[in-house]
Amino acid sequence: MNEEQLTAVLHEQGPALVVAGPGSGKTRVLTHRVAWLLSQDVRPDSIMLVTFTKKAAQEMISRVQQLSYRGAAVVAGTFHHIAYIFLRRYVSSLPDLYSKSFTIIDQGDQEKLFKLVIQSLIDQEDRRLIPKPKDFVRIVSYMHSTQMSLLDVVREEFPNYIRQMDRINSVVNGYKERKIQGNMMDFSDLLTYFLILLRDTSAGIEIKNQIDHVLVDEYQDVNALQEKIIRELSGTCKSLMVVGDDAQSIYSFRGGSAEFMLDFEDQYQSVTKYFLTKNYRSRPSILRLVNASIEYNEEQIEKQLESLRPEGDLPIVTVTSNSREQAAYVISKIQEYNESGIPFDEIAILYRARWNSLEFEKACVNSGIRYDIRGGIRFFERSHIKDVTALVTIFVNPREILQWNRILSMLSGVGEITASKIVQKIQSKSNPLTAFLTLGRNDFSSMSISSIAISSIISLQRLFTELAELDENHSGLTQINPMRFLSLCLEFLEPIHQMKFPDEDEFRERWNDVREFMSFSDRYDSLDNLLADILTMVNISTRTSKLDDKDRPIVLSTVHQAKGLEWQVVFVTWLNQGVFPHSMSLAEDNLEEERRLFYVACTRAKDFLHLTFSEYARSWQNSEGVSQFIEEIMDENVFQIFGNDIW
């Protein structure tokens, strides 16, 4: 700890703001502050440590645990995770009728629910007049995160639907009703209900009594809703410390804005402000490059940042002719670095969009390098994995109709219609799972269900009965051991998936994922914790290739998920105009945010930074040339070029 850092760590009381550039030890200040508080005999569960992404949260938590053995009991994690924990404890205080077994729905399920609502409320021919399910999801989450009204969101983001407000209102209301009926919350609900809990209920008083010290990392990314939560807690806590860097604000798409940080001093009384001006992470050569780049942003405030590290190599820009070559180049460089003694897990490949990982994954597999991928196709959103989690969800929250639909229509002989008949029949019952298990011949014939369908449904009943029997000492279905639960599920699913994915290689690949999920579940002792963590805490990611398990994996990650992390060697890839910066962002006038994203990406590097670009992106996508982020700083002598000279 240097002196600047130490004074921040030892901050006594009231609100504190730490604004500082990358690698200056902001996260370190927070983690050491937690350790210091603990050493002062502050109760761990009175400390709340918050951040935005799952990965950054894990990193922060593990740093705290290294510093103090009492760290494990600190209330720490993403906003959503912390909200979930308190909601679990106090659901019954909510004004809407949720029960403790509520489950969280992800984006895909939100879309499905909107689809159901639209089908039931809007006539076929009117459906083209209103937003698509996907857009509804965006509208609703934007509404929550910016705390704007539905009308304002539509006016601002989807002005061409403004004349359909009545229909839009009824769909949004229907969506909310169905969520409550199904005991489901979406991600926005977690935060919104948490705020309600804090603000309007007696449970809120208890929570506020519990929490004395609040620490928020990456504060430049808070949105209006999260800001309200923090403000609500700040009224009663002893200290509040927020840290951030306006140049790293990259979540405007979910309402995040650095304004909340820049206004912090005006919004809170007697704010203590701390500055950290020494960069411990990156070589001066790397800082020169990012500083030259961020200069182009007019909105950024200037920060002093002095590198404490010795001079390093100039960052290297490499031009390749296509994306396969790009991947081959990166992988061969990685092997060189590894041979020179840098461990694989100190090397990362970063990119703008999730699909950008594809060629790198292939190249890793071909060369037998293990990799840990964050943001390819998301593991838990792959359809075969969702089939498994659907079964778990039904046992945790039997009212969750989306998962019933999913499981039922997966059975042979059962399609959309039969599935919805059954769901209709059981959903209004107090326990739909028991209702399902007691369906018999008479029920099936009264619903006129085909005999093939009946026999599959009976086999599902048998599975559910066996699963329920795993709850031997009747401590509740959610308490069943996940590993045992899943191994029965897998037996049931295997033949179904074999049919669904007739291509043998494809099946094998997907089934490997499923097995991986099962072994992942072993670290959990109950189904509800498993489910919640999937959505608010962890990502499964490591893909092992057959060779040397002793090697640590390299990291493939989107820039967003790399936030707050660092590696000795970083490759920032796909620097094509239209990809990074992304054309859709450019269309929305977000160039400066894209440049901040580039800034975040490059400042992850400690020692070596590579920027790569391939002339031809994809056959059907015309190449728009090299990213302007490289072109802009061409004449500044902040990098060296390898490969074809295309300028």
Place this chain on the structure above:
DNA sequence: CAACCTCTAATTTTT
């Protein structure tokens, strides 16, 4: 009414 086939449109970022 489910299953199978064919064509098309879409591929930003996270919880």
Place this chain on the structure above:
DNA sequence: TTAGAGGTTG
């Protein structure tokens, strides 16, 4: 390169 929509068959 792939999911899902839409149309046809059985």
